[in-house]
Amino acid sequence: MSYYEIDKNYTKKEKEFAWKTAIGLQDVDNIKVSNELYSLVEKELDIEDIRTKIYDYYDTKKDINGRTEEADKVSINIVRSLLSNGFSFSVKQYLNIHENLFEGIYNHAGKIRDKNIGKKEWILGNESVKYADYREIEALLCYDFEKEREFNYSGLDTKQVISHISRFIANIWQIHAFNEGNTRTTVVFLIKYLRYLGYTIDNTIFEKNSWYFRNTLVRANYTNLEKGIFETTEYLEGFLRNIILYENNEMNNRGLRI
Incomplete structure (x- = not known):
């Protein structure tokens, strides 16, 4: 490769x-x-x-x-x-990033997973986000990327742009296309996509807050009606406003725990 x-x-x-x-x-x-x-x-x-x-x-x-x-x-x-x-907005680019990061580490680098998976999350009381069925991953990625490609950002202020991108990024992370390395792949893709859109960003926030970022993705994809919990991109949007608008929104993992 x-x-x-x-x-x-x-x-x-x-x-x-x-x-x-x-x-x-x-x-x-x-x-x-x-x-x-x-x-x-x-x-x-x-x-x-x-x-x-x-x-x-x-x-x-x-x-x-x-x-x-x-x-x-x-x-x-x-x-x-x-x-x-180098960057192109495509599903192939997303898969290539995973391959570039994990080639020689995982034998499935760049390959869509072939089984269903789950992961116990501390902030969810050891419950798991429902990831996509492996048989639907390619179709779901294509759908989300095509919707994003067709979206018109004109007329939106930066906070509205961040809100939209938050949902898009949360969606492709929820698909969990790979057996391992999904969050690291998503972060690299996100940074390169934001640059592609013209933003100068402070990506060093990931140095000490990468686990918090992952937990914002978890909260953006977890609903439990019985417990009155609904998926929300509120925390993810706050994180992205920190790296794009240089705000100082709190990044506390305990604050995400349900």
Whole structure:
């Protein structure tokens, strides 16, 4: 496979932001990068040099923490993706992002899952969001992307745009197209899509709040009428206003717990 070509004109600040975002995003799956990667990043080496050194590192060292190698390699791939200008608004792009992030990590990288899944969520009292039936994933992705492609943003203010994008992003995350790596893929797609739409964003918020972001997606896709709970993009919209409008909306996971 081929990775996106990195924009050689990226600034030191853009590279720093990309690393903060990439490393912070590993929290969505409760995994951490190694001290080795931190050390290489602090030396401000070229991204490809870091990639070579990390791959050499794991060729000679057993990953005693189980998923640290995944966190390191996926972080590198996220940085490469965020520092590339390549983007097209399509289902294929979404699948390609997953492949680019997880190739060599998961044998299903870039492939739609072939079974139904669930995940117990702490903020839902160990209940799970109802993800899409695996037999309908491709059709649902095509439907959501086509609706978004046809949507007319003219005449909307930024908060209205954010409200609409929140629902779109929540919908494609709820589909949960892959066995693993859905949130990290969705975040990279979202950042690149917002840039495509012309927004200059503060994506470093993901460094310390990626788990909160995931939980806003959970709340955007959970309804329990018996308990009087309804899906809401309120929290997701607040998060996106923080990264687009530089607001200071609270990001507290306990505040999302039902």
